[in-house]
Amino acid sequence: MAVAQESVPVKSIELEWDPVEKASGYEVRLMPAKGGKPLKFFTEDAKLMQDVPVGLYKLQIRSRSEDADIFSPWSDTMPLEVVAKEITPLKPEDGAVMESPDANKFPVDFEWKSVDGVKEYTIKVWSEKRRETPWVFVTKQPKKRLDVPPGEIYFWQVLFESASGISYAQAPTTFRFTVMGAKLTTPPIGPQTLNPDMQILEWEASPGAKAYKVKLYFRYLDETEFKLVDETTTENTQWTFNRLNRGAYKLEVVATAPRRSASDPGSFEFTVKPSDQEIQRALAGVKR
């Protein structure tokens, strides 16, 4: 039975050496330290940029003559370690959701684990709206502060260069975070217009709200527990009923907007009463 092999991560390496006079090209040989088939690459210039499986190798290089297909002896063996260099974000955590008290800007502190041998980092930040025009900063320290507008999802990457000037080309990981806009204020609800035949339930607008989640609860006059009887989502600040059942009600309204924390619920209790005429009609209907 064949055993499935684990896939080995691959990293880009970049090698450079002193060119040899009149050499037409070079052959680079990487022999895995644990044994196995060596990796061979050909290049015309005295440098190589290549994806190589992570691991420990013995490196050797030889040159090829200008006019004939003759190779020089292999160079001395040099150990080469291909390691995975990755960015580990510290702040903000990948997937974090933050709430901004300010409607216009929110300071984000980017911080990541420093990587050995890195000269400088390039941090790139963008949102859905700024996909084409990301913020790009270069920094020697593994951190950066940036003010961003609230109410969006943001993405960021960190690329880095080695101290020797070689860029560790890697498929950078993209991290994300969300900055929610300021929490919406509770919509004020005051006394309601309660005609026995029509009930117009109203509330005041909450600044910045795009919609309202509204719930209507009912209880009998002699009871204490309310039960949900109706709910809706509306962009208006009004909900109209024709002849609600008589009894006690509670109206609850929550203001909502995309990427802003919903408000705390505003609520108001009221009683729908019949008219005297309605009662007299009901009593007259009882035949003696």
Added chain:
Amino acid sequence: MIRVAAFLILTLPLTVFAASYDDDMPEVRRKALKEQKEKSCDSTTEYIKALSFMRANQDFVVTETAARQIADKISKGCTGAADRFAKILKMLKGIGVSDKKSLEMAFEFSRLPDYVQNNFTEIFTKSFLTEFFDYDFTTALALAFELSKDYKGDPVQVRNDFIELVRFCKDGQKLDLPTQLCAEYTIKLARLSQYFEKGVREPFYKLYTTLRDKEEFSLDIKTSLDLSYNILKGGPKAIDNFFSAYDYASKPEGLGYAQDKAMKFAMKMAKRSYMGKEPVVIPGFDYHNAVQRELASEEENK
């Protein structure tokens, strides 16, 4: 001659005996007949009425078995029970009371006299509905109970007092008080009804009008209302005591007081218009019988 005399002699005792039977027995017989009339019940009619009502009623739907059980219970409440039950049930369901509570209260009122139920209905609607005092349910209910089934005075008088006082209070030509004030004052006055044989409304109107319109008083609305209430608290004699005391106190040959002092003296006299902790409560004419009927019904239901 002798035959005629004999006839006369023979008939005389019979005539005497007949007159004695009627004269000796009428009061007892009258009482018994009255009691018989009051305690006779159209139980079958009430059962049928109650069952028909439950079958037809859309506000309160029950199974046929439950409807029959309800009708059975109502038939024990004597004549008029089905109507009393139906009115209370319809009213309570119409304002938003739960089925359980509506049924409970409807049963209760079905066993009480018509005027208790009428009182309750009238006082509750005027306390609860938006067009009148617009009280919350609990307050309106407590008030309606206080002035109906829990009322010790004359229920007919207190109902009439309440209705008339509400009208007077809200009348644009008369008091036209804000609803809240009107409600508070009407209830306060209605509670005094139990001390007055024919209710408190007429004594109140006379008193208030005198304090407002008579030249020697000419008091503002608030003072007239407060003073009227404080005098009426002393019972029926208090009004006479007040005015005669005021008269005497203001005269030079009496106490020679200025208006303020004379009024204080008059108020003092008014407060002394009864013995005991409060004026005597005048119960309703049929109150005693109604209570007896209720007690008898409770015994039977045990």
